[in-house]
Amino acid sequence: MSDFSENAVKRPIPIDKEVSWDKTQTIMSKTDLYGTIEYANETFVDVCGYEDYELMAQPHNIIRHPDMPKVVFKVMWDNIKQGNKFHGIVKNLAKSGRYYWVITDFEYMRDENGNIKNYIARRKAVPQPVITNHIEPLYKKLLQIEQASGIDASEKYLIGFLEEKGMSYVDLITKLMVDNERAQQNNNIPVEAAEEEEEKRGFFSRFFGN
Structure with a gap:
């Protein structure tokens, strides 16, 4: 997964308040093999607070919260690079500095040779x-x-x-x-x-x- 690049949107300062959002909705995104965002659905945009143009071509860790241990992402990438069924719980950082917790379900898009070319991630709210x-x-x-x-x-x-x-x-x-x-x-x-x-x-x- 690519690190936060020089051209990336500036990270907000975290505040200890949760994003208010419709937790029945599903957040969806599509990234390339390096975690670069290629698509984000309306729920993703609404919850994270970034506009579409701010998200496209950015590394997915634009929403990484500093409270998250890096080892959880290591476990995630070790699994999804292999195409394993994986579910992870993550605390994300919205543009406002607020946080929101999600659990992720991954799907894999493959090329004609069966190699993974994109990750499709669906995220829903985690029970408190x-x-x-x-x-x-x-x-x-x-x-x-x-x-x-x-x-x-x-x-x-x-x-x-x-x-x-x-x-x-x-x-x-x-x-x-x-x-x-x-x-x-x-x-x-x-x-x-x-x-x-x-x-x-x-x-x-x-x-x-x-």
Whole structure:
């Protein structure tokens, strides 16, 4: 993914206020292999506050929030470069300096040889309990480690954290989202392992309306 270029729009100063937006909507964007924006839908423009002409040809990290640990983006790129199914939770920075949390679903456009040529990303709002109770504490710790000891140390901590739970980053995100859905439905009935796995496999299709 390309770094923020000299011609990029100036980053705003973050403020601790959330963007007010219609969280039933889906944010969509299309980038090239280097994360350069080629298309952004109206919801993307409305939520981030940048006009279309400000977004086009800019690196997608124009909306990267400084609260985000870099290791999360490393995990993301390690996966999507391979064309893996990936869902990640990210805190973004709007032009106003406000923040907004999203969970991303990736699709891949391929050339005639089967090589990935573009990334299509769809983003939806993340339930607040998932952020407050799980993601924010983890990301704050990863960011603290990065600032003190670098991204390699942060990655080692994340690997150890996930190993302890016996799951990958995507598994963790899926479990958090499914558990939250069940809690919102007051569904505390224990389920068999096979049924739980089936529920997890189908969750993001339902969530993103595939």
